[in-house]
Amino acid sequence: MKISQTNFSIFKPMSKEERQEVHSNPFGINFKGNVLTSDVFESTKAKETTNSTNPFDSFTKLTNKSKMVASAFVGGMNSFNEAFRSRINSIISFGRQIKDNLANSWEKAKNTEISLDFKGLMESISSKFDNTYSVNNLLKRPVDDLYTMLAIEHAAYKESLKA
Amino acid sequence: MKTNRIDNIIEALGRHEDPKSIQVLEEIGTNSEIDEIREKTAQALIRKNCPESLKIVIASAGKGINDLSARVAMSSINEILSLNDKTEVLKVLEETMNSAEKSEVKDTARSVKALITYSM
Numbered sequence: 001m002k003i004s005q006t007n008f009s010i011f012k013p014m015s016k017e018e019r020q021e022v023h024s025n026p027f028g029i030n031f032k033g034n035v036l037t038s039d040v041f042e043s044t045k046a047k048e049t050t051n052s053t054n055p056f057d058s059f060t061k062l063t064n065k066s067k068m069v070a071s072a073f074v075g076g077m078n079s080f081n082e083a084f085r086s087r088i089n090s091i092i093s094f095g096r097q098i099k100d101n102l103a104n105s106w107e108k109a110k111n112t113e114i115s116l117d118f119k120g121l122m123e124s125i126s127s128k129f130d131n132t133y134s135v136n137n138l139l140k141r142p143v144d145d146l147y148t149m150l151a152i153e154h155a156a157y158k159e160s161l162k163a
Numbered sequence: 164m165k166t167n168r169i170d171n172i173i174e175a176l177g178r179h180e181d182p183k184s185i186q187v188l189e190e191i192g193t194n195s196e197i198d199e200i201r202e203k204t205a206q207a208l209i210r211k212n213c214p215e216s217l218k219i220v221i222a223s224a225g226k227g228i229n230d231l232s233a234r235v236a237m238s239s240i241n242e243i244l245s246l247n248d249k250t251e252v253l254k255v256l257e258e259t260m261n262s263a264e265k266s267e268v269k270d271t272a273r274s275v276k277a278l279i280t281y282s283m
Contacts, residue, residue: 139179
């Protein structure tokens with residue numbers, strides 16, 4: 001993997017599964033807590049084939065080191081990206097939820113008809129106070145009726161006291 | 164048995180404009196064996212504040228301020244004292260003091276009149 005490629009991969013974060021498939025690192029070696037995304041064993045193979053007579057040996061060593069640093073950096077960026085992306089996604093989903101709720105509330109409010117059922121209200125109030133023995137209702141009755149009612153209630157009360 | 168119904172009927176008779184309501188209250192209420200009903204009836208008759216109703220609770224032996232129950236008598240006197248317009252009460256008390264047959268009734272009327280005078 002080259003630096004130029006790593007730059008490209010910063011903006012193309014991969015899922016965990018994808019990374020596991022791409023990486024040839026079978027041992028999951030960590031560098032500063034990040035999984036190395038480059039094949040660190042590749043260079044060793046190359047070293048064996050080229051042997052020590054290779055004039056670019058030191059350069060190869062430097063490149064390997066750079067690879068590790070770069071892969072660690074890329075891994076770090078990937079994990080940062082992932083964390084950032086998850087946070088952004090949660091914010092986006094939260095925003096969407098609010099938007100949906102607002103839209104639903106607006107639709108509900110738009111379709112809600114506000115009206116006062118005065119007739120029903122009066123009926124419910126009158127039913128609560130529709131008591132034959134309320135003073136206001138008794139006042140509307142003739143005295144003869146009240147005489148009878150008082151006699152009955154008085155007799156019943158007397159009986160209840162005896163019992 | 165709820166006394167609310169009886170209380171409400173007595174209250175309605177006390178506020179009724181028909182003069183027959185006084186007779187009903189006298190016949191059933193003031194002759195009741197139950198102190199509570201006699202007490203409520205006396206209060207309703209006093210609140211009517213008319214000569215006919217006041218005569219019943221002031222000039223009748225064993226009724227209103229002359230009731231044998233101290234509770235009924237005292238609550239009747241309190242009701243008289245709480246009237247805003249005591250003109251009719253004073254007239255009835257004066258008549259009772261002058262024309263009542265029983266001395267107990269006369270004495271009670273005199274005492275109540277003295278109370279009213281001191282409280283005014």
